[in-house]
Structures are given as C-alpha cells and as structure tokens.
Amino acid sequence: MHEKTLAELSQALQSKTLSSVELTQHYLKRIETFDGKLNSYITVSPDLALNQAKAADERIAAGTATALTGIPLAHKDLFCTQGLRTSCGSKMLDNFIAPYESTVTQRFIDAGAVTLGKTNLDEFAMGSSTESSFYGPTRNPWDTERVPGGSSGGSAAAVAARLCAAATGTDTGGSIRQPAGFTALTGLKPTYGRVSRWGMIAYASSLDQGGPMARTAEDCALMLQAMAGFDDKDSTSVDQPVDNYSASLNDSLTGLRIGLPKEYFAGGLDAATADAIDAAVKQFQALGAEVKEISLPNAELAIPAYYVIAPAEASSNLSRFDGVRFGYRCNDPADLTDLYKRSRGEGFGPEVKRRIMVGAYALSAGYYDAYYLQAQKIRRLIKNDFMAAYEQVDVILCPTSPTPAFKIGEKIDDPVSLYLTDIYTITANLAGVPGIALPAGFANGLPLGMQLLGPYFSEARLLNIAHQYQQVTDWHQRAPAGY
Amino acid sequence: MSFDRTDVEKIAHLARIALTDDEIPATTAKLSGILGLIDKMQAVDTRGVTPLAHPLETTQRLRPDTVTESNQRDAYQAIAPATEAGLYLVPKVIE
Numbered sequence: 001m002h003e004k005t006l007a008e009l010s011q012a013l014q015s016k017t018l019s020s021v022e023l024t025q026h027y028l029k030r031i032e033t034f035d036g037k038l039n040s041y042i043t044v045s046p047d048l049a050l051n052q053a054k055a056a057d058e059r060i061a062a063g064t065a066t067a068l069t070g071i072p073l074a075h076k077d078l079f080c081t082q083g084l085r086t087s088c089g090s091k092m093l094d095n096f097i098a099p100y101e102s103t104v105t106q107r108f109i110d111a112g113a114v115t116l117g118k119t120n121l122d123e124f125a126m127g128s129s130t131e132s133s134f135y136g137p138t139r140n141p142w143d144t145e146r147v148p149g150g151s152s153g154g155s156a157a158a159v160a161a162r163l164c165a166a167a168t169g170t171d172t173g174g175s176i177r178q179p180a181g182f183t184a185l186t187g188l189k190p191t192y193g194r195v196s197r198w199g200m201i202a203y204a205s206s207l208d209q210g211g212p213m214a215r216t217a218e219d220c221a222l223m224l225q226a227m228a229g230f231d232d233k234d235s236t237s238v239d240q241p242v243d244n245y246s247a248s249l250n251d252s253l254t255g256l257r258i259g260l261p262k263e264y265f266a267g268g269l270d271a272a273t274a275d276a277i278d279a280a281v282k283q284f285q286a287l288g289a290e291v292k293e294i295s296l297p298n299a300e301l302a303i304p305a306y307y308v309i310a311p312a313e314a315s316s317n318l319s320r321f322d323g324v325r326f327g328y329r330c331n332d333p334a335d336l337t338d339l340y341k342r343s344r345g346e347g348f349g350p351e352v353k354r355r356i357m358v359g360a361y362a363l364s365a366g367y368y369d370a371y372y373l374q375a376q377k378i379r380r381l382i383k384n385d386f387m388a389a390y391e392q393v394d395v396i397l398c399p400t401s402p403t404p405a406f407k408i409g410e411k412i413d414d415p416v417s418l419y420l421t422d423i424y425t426i427t428a429n430l431a432g433v434p435g436i437a438l439p440a441g442f443a444n445g446l447p448l449g450m451q452l453l454g455p456y457f458s459e460a461r462l463l464n465i466a467h468q469y470q471q472v473t474d475w476h477q478r479a480p481a482g483y
Numbered sequence: 484m485s486f487d488r489t490d491v492e493k494i495a496h497l498a499r500i501a502l503t504d505d506e507i508p509a510t511t512a513k514l515s516g517i518l519g520l521i522d523k524m525q526a527v528d529t530r531g532v533t534p535l536a537h538p539l540e541t542t543q544r545l546r547p548d549t550v551t552e553s554n555q556r557d558a559y560q561a562i563a564p565a566t567e568a569g570l571y572l573v574p575k576v577i578e
Contacts, residue, residue, distance in 0.1 A: 099558040192538045206537060235543050304523045315498060322499075324571050329564035333574050337499070345501030353500050354510065357491070358517055360498040374524050376534030381527075383535055416516045432538020456539065 001026055002162035003479075006071055006219035009165055013060055013070045020060070020070030024053035024114050027072045031116065031163050034483055039138050040148075040157035042077045043085050044117035052114040059112050067222050069112030074164040076155050077118035078125055079105045079210070080199040084115070088201045089123040089133035092321050092328045092347035102199025103231045104168060104210050111226045116164050120154030123349045124318065125175055125203045127151050128421050129411065132351045137408055140182060141480040142446055146405040149179030155213045156183040161483040166214035166223050170200060172207045173306055174400070174425025177437035180213055181400030181449020184439040184478060186466060187213040188220045191456045192432035193238035195224075196231030202317040204310035205236070207429040216476055217438065217466035221245035224459060243460040249467040254288030256465065258452075259393030261296040264424055270403040272443035277399060277450055280440045280469070284397070287468055294393055296385040301378045302426045307419055308362045308375035309430070314352075315359030321347065354415065383431040390455045395465060399424050400437045400449035428453050436462040439475035447475075485515035 001023060004012065012018040028046050035041055049072065056070035075081065078088045080098035087093045101109070108115070122132040130138040130153025140148040141161040148157040152169030156179035159167050169176040171189035180187030188211045195210045202208060212223030225246065230239040260281070265274060281291050323329040323343025330346050333339035348356070362371035389396060401421055411418040428435040433453055440450040454462045470476050486494075491511045495502050502510060556569060565572040 095562075097562060099555065099562065193541075232546075236537065236541075238539065238541070301524065301527060304521045307517060308521050308524070319499075323564060324573055325559070326562045326564075335574050336576050338501075339574055340499040341496075341501035344499055345503070348500070350506070350510075353498075353502070354513055354517065356498045356500060357494045357510075357514060358521070361494050361514075362521075364494075364497060370525065371521065373534055374527070374529060375521075376536060377529035377532040378524060378527060380532055380535035381529070383538060414516070415513055416520050419517075419520065430538075 002030060005215050006165045006222060007216070009071060010067050010222070014065060016060065020053040020056040020114060021050065023070065024049050024072050024116070027116055027164060034161055035163060037139060037144060038141060038157050038161055039136055040119055040154045040161065040163060041074065041117045042087055042089065042120050042135050042154065045084055045115055048084060049114050049116050056112045056114060066111045068108065068226055070114060071165050072114040072116045073108060074116050074119045074155060074158050074167040075105055076121055076152050076167070076169050078121060078170060078201040079168060080201065081105050081115070081118065084118065086118065086201070087134070089121045089135060090348065090352070091134045094134065094328065096327055098199070100199060103196035103233060104200065104227050107226050113226070119158050119167060122151035122153070123352050124201070124314070125151040125170060125172060126314065126351050126355050128174065128178060128418055130154060131408060131412055132349055134349060139408070140405050141483055142183060143405065146407050146446070147182070149182035149405065151175040152213060153179050156180060156185055159183070159185055159213055159215065160480060162479065166212060166219050168210060168227070169213045170208055170210045171429065172204050172310060173429050174422045176211050176213055177400050177425050177435055177449070177451050178422065180437040182405040182447060184447035184475060185213055185215060186217050186220050186436065186438045186476060187211065188224060188436045188459065188462065189428060189434060190224065190228060190459055191434045193236050194434070194457065194459065195227045196234040196237050198231055198233040204313040205317060206313060207310060217436070217463045217470055218246070218249060220436070221249060221463045228459070240457065245460050245463050248460045248464045251464045252288060253284065253465060253468050256289040256395070257393040258284055258289050258291045259294035259389055259396045260291060261299065261389070261396055261398055262293050263296055263299045264398040268402050269399060273399045273403070273448050276441035276448040277397065280397070280450055283469060283472055287472065292393065294389045294396065296389060296427065298378065298381040298385050299427055302382055302430055303419060303423055305375040305378040305382070306426045306430060307358065308371045309379065311355040311359035312362045312372050313359070315356045315363065318352070318356055323347070351415065379430045382427055386431045386433055394454070395458070395462065396453040398451060398453070400451045404443060404446035404448055424451070432456065434459050434462060436466050438466045438469065441475055442478070485518060486511055
C-alpha cells in the first residue's frame, strides 16, 4: 500500500477499501524495518499515530472526513507538537516538549491526518545536508553513502523511502526544494506569509516558510490546502484568500511563458542536470509553453546577502536559548554569564555557533551598515530582478542545485563550499516568491531536480504546471531500490 | 580581511557562547572563510537603494490592546531546568 500516492491512499480510505489503522501499522512497520539505516526520523510516535488512526477511521465512517483524514504524515522536527518532543535536531532541545501546538501541525490534526513522528534536520535548520543534526546524519535512500540534502533531509528521505505518505518541511534558503531535488520528490516553498510560522522554531524569520514534501504535485496540492491560510498568531501571515489548489491542476499550459535565467546555466552547473533541464524545456514546449531566456543579473549576490541576513536573524532568534527557561543547561555555572555562555557553547553544535557569531558580528556596532544594511539593499536588487522577469514571463525554470546529491562528509569541513550548493534556491527566499521543485531525470542512479519559481501567490499555477509535466513524464514514479 | 583569535573571542562573548581552546583555531579559520564570502557584497554600489526588510513590504498588524492569554506559568515552568515557588532559578547575581 506504500506504493500508492497520497491522493490514491485518500481515495482508498474514503472508499473504505483500506483503514487508517492498517495503513498506519504498515508505515510503522516500514519505519522499524528501514529507518535504522536511513535515520530519517528523530522521534517515532506509534501510540499517538494509532490513536489518531482509530479516530480517523471513525470520522471516515461518520462521513465527516477531509482528503487528509487517516493519512500518515511526518513532520520536520521544528514544528512544535504538544506532548511530543520537538528537538530541532539540537542537543539544546533534546529534552524539549512544547507546551503548545504549531499552527501547521494543528491544521493537520484538524484535518484528521495521522502523525507518524518527527523527522531529522540540520540543527536549527542551518544546513544543506542534514549532517549537522545532533542525532546523526540522515542517509539518502537513492544511495546511502550520500546526503538527502537539507535542511529538511529527514522528511525527504522518509517520503522517498515510503516511510510516510508525505511530510512537512521548511525552506529558508532552499531547505524544501534542494532535498526534494536530491531524492526525486516534489516540494513546494510557498510565498512568504502564505503558511503560518507560528510554532515553527525560528531560524531566519524574514525568510522561513513551511511547505509540503510529497511524491507528486497532486499530493503537494492536498497538503498545501491544509497548511495555507491566514493566522492571527503569526504577525507576518498574509490575510488573503487561499486558492483551491487541486481544482486547477488540469489547466492547459498553452501560452504559458517560461523564462530560463541565463545566470543559472553558467559555470558550475553539472552537465547531466543541464541536459535534464533541456529535455524538460522540450516537454514544456510540447505542452504548449513558450520558453525564452531571461536575466536575473544580481543572482550571484544572493549567497553573500543571505549569509548575512539569515545569520543576523538567527543570532537574534536564538538568543532565547539561555539555559534558564527551557532547553539545555550546563552543570555548575559559576555565575549568570557562565550559565549563558556554557549552556549555549555546550548546547549548540559548531555550525549553529558559527552562524550565531556571524550574525552577532554583522549586527555589532560599526559593522551594521557595511553588512546587514548592505545585505538588505542587495535583497531589494534581487527582488527587483524577479519583478522585472515576471513582466516578461509567467514562471522561471531552473535547476534546484548545481550537482546531484553529494557524499556524506564531502563538504562538512568547508562551510563555504556547502553554502554554495544553495546558489539556485536562495534567491526565491530573499525575494519571498514561491517555488516548486520536482524531479527532472536521473544520472548514475541519482535524482536530478528542477524548480519553477512564480510571482507572489502563484502556488496554484506552479502546482498546475508541475502536475501537467508529471502527466507526460514518469521520473516522479520511480522509487529507490530496496524499500 | 580575516578574523584572528582576539576577534573570535570578542564575537563569541557578544554572542554569549563559550568556546573551548580546542574549538578556537577551527572556528577562526571557518569564520574567516565565511567573512571572505560575505565581503563580496562590499564591491556592489547600492547608493540610492532602499533596504528591503520584508519581501511583501507589509507593515506589522496591530491588535486591540486587550488581554488574550491566560496564565500558563505551570505549563511553561514544567520544562524549565530549575524553578522554585513559581520562579526561575539562576546563579546568584548580586553578591
């Protein structure tokens, strides 16, 4: 039954050919069998899942089910879940049980979905490989010597190995789209403000956005429908009606204008990925789209600007971890300063400490204008590039990453080389525009990803385009061997 | 420009992060590499460009000044490292 997509499972549950309890037990068994090797889950919650599954079956019998009722999902372990540990992949929060539920997970609970557990991530979502987790690296089911991408690598590996029907992720600089690309999944980063950030442990608040990771665009549409919408508890949530994401999946692509940003196809792009995008361009043309070259001239400035803005916001957000109110506390502090410093020094891993320090430096007296303000000005230049591009085209097509999944350990000692892997995804976060990643092919057995970036609130159109592509290709139907 | 040990110790203090002696050399080298990356911004002429703080440039919503939350001290203190009589315990601050 794990071969089925979320949409197919939903139909099977509604028609009562399958019960949620059976399905949940099946996934729990699969997690037990395969996750020892993959390490995609930090916490598995069988009791909670089976109780939710029983309630879902009753709801289906009562005729009050939604499309997600009874569907076993996994959540990135930075969505706060009441009564179920939320570690954020950090020793700092190894003992943290949130006293409240995040808006996103509450919406899934309200829809009747089942929570199988919480998935692994780079510590505090700061990374692109899921290697910086306190709970050890997650392995890519397509090649267990390789990373699944990050920071939502646990969710990616779990969906790819069919250890859940779909999962949540978050994307601050590509953390949904890059792992989706590395594992042949479809993943969507919504417009900034479309999905509530309340109860999502903050990394960089002006960039963070939750979204779905699933096998198909159709599944992502069902997931996003539950996640999206205004939330009074998130001060940056946007009060705008939510589209019906499934309703427009079958719209025609005739006349769609697709732009290829020339800067994204210059040096550094792996040849197999470039070939896969070329082939996708031909598919889109056959579906009726017009494709033209465009320019995003400031794209190369995105990484330097991001690695100021995100650490600056992180240094502020993570100042709450002080060893006093919750989380890790050092032993025998000599005084209050020692308590703060050692709790943070011992509780955070090396990459988190580096980013906090970069942020503290960029915000410190004498450097603020040169770093933080300059980065915010460059952020406007990048947004302006997108706005100019969307006057000429409807969506932008480009790779998700310069290469397929790299080996575990390959980049761990060189943070800058790891940062550069996000070169194609970061611009969308800085501009706040939505993007959908989807599989575009394979090279040597490894998935190759592409993404479509659209104007603000174009999620329905992006899902429609991805769905139409998935009607004429089968990359998304391939599964890693052995699972 | 790159960081030296003194710079890193100063930044670590600002961030209230204790670094062990073993951590300092690698941290200094890696932070210097990151500084080299972000310093690429300095070559860009941004005169006349207004900084962008929020992608949609909306302003923060205001809400009526009324009490909306109930007291959840017990729930919040249940996850604290050390409390007593409803108070958070920290090392003595005033001698």
